[in-house]
Amino acid sequence: MRLSIDVTLDYNIDDSAEILLQVEAAAMVDQHLEHQDMRVFSADPIRAVPGEDAIGQRTWARGTGHFRVEYNAIVAIDRASIDFAELPATPLWQLPGDAVPYLMPSRYCESDRFEGFVHAEFGDLTGGALAAAIGKWVQGNLTYKSGSSAGETTALRTFADRRGVCRDYAHLVVALARAGGIPARCVAAYAPGVDPPDFHAVAEVWLDGGWHLIDATGMAACGDLARVAVGRDATDIAFMTVFGTAWMNHQKVVVKRLD
Structure with missing residues (x-):
């Protein structure tokens, strides 16, 4: 591509x-x-x-x-398309040092507020199976709507409103993944087919020794994304x-x- x-x-x-x-x-x-x-x-x-x-x-x-x-x-x-749903979870004590910060809550991704929901909604799922289920849940439960959020909108607000733009989808995926013990970060990217055409934001999760992209908006496949920057949330990737x-x-x- x-x-x-x-x-x-x-x-x-x-x-x-x-x-x-x-x-x-x-x-x-x-x-x-x-x-x-x-x-x-x-x-x-x-x-x-x-x-x-x-x-x-x-x-x-x-x-x-x-x-x-x-x-x-x-x-x-x-970039090969990988079915990461089959990938195992990485024990937290085996995580590399640069992945550890992406387990923690951040300004726009209040993962500590979602731990109860993740346990109740996804049960005993871990690793790739949990990450895939989170991406599917966010895509199925949010409505993409331009102008529905603002610069201060956090994952918790998006969860309550059930609507947002690409950065809101990414924030919610990241927050839920971190709440489930999966390091996750936000990614600024370019992708064809984004509507309206703009800078795009997706999530990336750490599984089985590597980072794997998730676009819960459904607008881009992992092989279509050109990364620009990564970070904890929108603060780092603007x-x-x-x-x-x-x-x-x-x-x-x-x-x-x-x-």
């Missing part, structure tokens, strides 16, 4: 602000960057720093007045974090299959 990615961010910045960008697809074993180019229209220099867990990179920029970013890439994805005030003029995300 090869994806063509075309992104434009066009904003006005009140006065001046530091901006942290995460829009570049990550170079990883299962996704190869055949081409990429990012242009930040700013009078100030930009600076790249590693992303969370050394996946991808963040770019620091300064915006003053009109601020524009253009990014395009071609990404080749070579495509643009403005330390100040910004107003959107225009934003475009176009992702197409090339073969």
